Amino acid sequence: RSCILVSIGGKNIMLDCGMHMGYNDDRRFPDFSYITQNGRLTDFLDCVIISHFHLDHCGALPFMSEMVGYDGPIYMTHPTKAICPILLEDFRKITVDKKGETNFFTSQMIKDCMKKVVPLNLHQTVQVDDELEIKAYYAGHVLGAAMVHIKVGSESVVYTGDYNMTPDRHLGAAWIDKCRPDILISESTYATTIRDSKRCRERDFLKKVHESIERGGKVLIPVFALGRAQELCILLETFWERMNLKAPIYFSTGLTEKANHYYKLFITWTNQKIRKTFVQRNMFEFKHIKAFDRSYADNPGPMVVFATPGMLHAGQSLQIFKKWAGNEKNMVIMPGYCVQGTIGHKILNGQRKLEMEGRSTLDVKLQVEYMSFSAHADAKGIMQLIRMAEPRNMLLVHGEAVKMEFLKGKIEQEFSIDCYMPANGETVTVTTNPSVPVDISLNLLKREMALGGPLPDPKKPRTMHGTLIMKENSLKLVSSEQALKELGLNEHQLRFTCRVQLQDPHSDTDTLHRIYTHLKSVLKGYTIQHLPDGTVMVESIVIKVSSSTEDPNTKVLLLSWSYQFGSDLYCLKRGFFF
């Protein structure tokens, strides 16, 4: 489950507002008392951003906005805005109407909550207020999934939500530009896995389904109505067509057609191939896949059924599972990750006797298969994203601690950046080092660039002098002369002159020349000039020589420097050990 609070440049942003599917009590919602003990969240949050429509990312949204209380903007993409309320309503029905639970949000609350949603387009820079801006990138995890770049001043954070770096049968790959955020917050569901090629997994899946059908078994594929289901439908549809199979494929709940319709209308969010060919043939119009009716579950003969929800924790998939569990010819394929505590998680762990509500037990005889089709980035994908975005710090969330530890080591080794992995309820503080934007007068800049020559010399950096004027909220850097002029002030010259006596029998000009050549040989890398008016300049320090009136062999050295460039003296000090 995801729910992250980011404080950046004085702004508080909530990233996702997910629900834990494994719990049936208060623990299923995030603990908002971390933000405030009493009252509404509106005063504490500048905005809420939802990355995609999975309930572990948006399930607690109506609870947060309507029951705890939040009236500020909630950002999500158009497909998420369209699909999210349907899943929420679906989930509400299962928990409240079937299980009879109270203290849950109502239909009206979902509607009220969705009124606070501001739709977000890909790559659109949304100015939440004068300082806070957000930008969404394609994440490829499910239809409408997005990563967000959050920026305040020169500090920035990227939150990936769930993402996928390899294009699949219906979605494209995640992409982000080299935005160099201070922190990259990445999911790490598959932190240790480097998954084998997609083709192999697809072949495996088809082989298992095919074998089961051949021996007359029934195949149950618990899925969420939107997302993986469409990918697997496209896969089976093409397989059925190629193999000319006759066994029926069903898709449970009325959501099917509606869900496919969403894919048709949001075709710009799918992958390139589907987008290119949609005018000729829309991939989401299936020929072999038909709507499921409850009575079909008892029909004899083989069949494939996609049923919701995906973790076998409630609803139709659980009902069908109960019916078919007793027959070893049947098969259940879990195409995604299951949260601890769900039946899906239990059977995947090899549990063969399940305790059901009402103290009855259920013997699980059917074959249980796990196929990782859920579109998360694997270790390779996460590293790839880091390379794309070049963050200064990394923060791993949404994964298991042991696996995250491994990935953290790898990231720190390969990119030498700090990597954090906070547990739920933990706070991580990352210090950033922002630079200060200032307006420089074009005259000063141009003069400086002209002096600096076309290519900078790393050995001899030129020092630029200017004056910074701080007035109200503006910072202006101008030349000192301009600053004085702008503020109506007269410059006050402060010069120091120092007389040094030394014994030298040569003439004045010779002495000066000897000093010049000496300094020239000792002070490498400084500007030393012998000027025609009989002076030597070391950086900004003027040296003059005159003979003493009493003794022509006693020379008086006049060193003169201005207060501003007092630091030039230090170079001269180095030079005068003759």
Next chain:
Amino acid sequence: MKLYCLSGHPTLPCNVLKFKSTTIMLDCGLDTTSVLNFLPLPLVHSPRLSKLPGWVSKDGTLNLEKELKECAGRVFVDSQPEFCLPEKELLDLSTIDVILISNYHCMMALPYITEHTGFTGTVYATEPTLQIGRLLMEELVNFMERVPKAQSATCWKNKEIQRMLPGPLKDAVDVWTWKRSYSMQEVNSALSKVQLVGYSQKVELFGAVQVSPLSSGYSLGSSNWIIQSHHEKVSYVSGSSLLTTHPQPMDQSSLKNSDVLILTGLTQMPTANPDGMLGEFCSNLAMTIRAGGNVLVPCYSSGVIYDLLECLYQFIESANLGTTPFYFISPVANSSLEFSQIFAEWLCHNKQSKVYLPEPPFPHAELIQTNKLKHYPSIHGDFSSEFRQPCVVFTGHPSLRFGDVVHFMELWGKSSLNTIIFTEPDFSYLDALAPYQPLAMKCVYCPIDTRLNFHQVSKLLKEVQPLHVVCPEQYTQPPLTQSHRSDLMLELQPPPMPYRRCSVLNLPFRRRYERVYIMPELANSLVPSEIKPGISLATVSAVLHSKDNKHTLQSVPKPPPVPPSKKRKRVIEEPPVVLAPKPLLSGAVPLEAFLATLQKHGITEVKVEETADGHILHLQAEDTLIQLEEDGTHIVCDNNEPLVEGQDFPNHSNI
């Protein structure tokens, strides 16, 4: 900053902006009005057109009967139609860094600019603009290539000959630069240079300039552009609409505070109200059908047609037209209808909420489903067998010079039962009809142009308050035919800067400041002091780094420590100390307070001498002279350590 104007057509602009070392082309409109000088391209052999007499000058000295044909007193060129391209000689097109496209009508010249000119830049457009623009180009190429014409007329272009021709051919300008249509290959190559952008996306160009498209409300994905640096802002307004049709509403507030606003693409029909025209369209359509005639609507295959179909969807039942077939004929008809349904993000709020249900945003989906609207790629094939009359046909091209519309003109032109209804404002309907005269068919002109009118634009400009406005010269005077209508022009203070084809304008712009970033280390070392209430100063000595047009200031690096060498044991150098920059001094030193400070430091033997400019202080014990003057202080001493540090100067502004 300069603006090069490559097109004189106010609604099909093509301008180039040079701004901060970037060269940005704004739109790439193709002036297609030139095709009106050409003979229509019939899809099937037309005996009428082929029998038109050739043109011979009155005195018989000039005989161009192979190239020029006469019809109802007008002379037409018998050749493949040609377009008037943006000016190519005004500047080197290969130096263009980026092209910003505002809507799909304004990108039709793109292949002429990006191909065969050495162009290596990037084109920026929104996704609907690219997709629908591609369809329109595909359609244009298809229209031309379907009926290849072997002959290419060039003699008439000879200056000496053109001078002798009757108008409007005589007055056509730059005929030598007119070009035939591009090929599909060139279209594909040109469009492969397009990079997609979303509304309000900020695109950095070379770190120097940021460009960003804003919703303009005119068509699917249409945009105005903001071109700005940290201190300067240019707004480019092209084809905008405040009417609620299908696209997302116009974003006006982001145009505020522009230094320069370039205004193009106002309505071409300032006196025609779009709603009224739509009403007239429907009633004329119903009247013709009821009388048993056919209705021909020459139109582009995207844009207003979506609104027309939506209007008809509501109108059909009430007007009892339920059984009348509606046909949409274009090589891209199907694609255009399908594409319109998938751009939810770019639609107005009402249509967006439909998608959430999920339902198709445009009702033409239902018209197709119920078989009321049928679409065909051309008049050949299925259409010829399924076609029933009386019917309504939407087809292109609105110039009536090529496309399937030519066939329907030949077919229906002779019957007064039929009606042609012009809805596109790009062509004068009389000129469009000229090669079909004499005509019996009824003509109704209800141009629908949803772009800003003068009233709306002056209100907009009052709100967004640009410092300067640049616009085509046509907008600075009333239209020729209505010279008394002073409300049909822009009246602004200061007056707008007009441009015409080939103008080069120097935009009134003074850049004074540039953004520079002070690195944290340096920022920490600065010592600001308040010299006036609310104003603080700090002297900065730093190293300037400029990379990718981004400037940063870093602390002056410490010289690297000299590696300890065994040979030079005498080296007793102190490690060089880099001091914080000394403050800048201003004002004068008050003598009394200065003496008091000296006393505080134990210096009591001071001889004060008055001079013309100030005072000379002689510190006898220290053998030091201090010259105090209005704008300077000079301290002369004998030993190495200066006596007083500047910080001790009383009442002295340390900057």
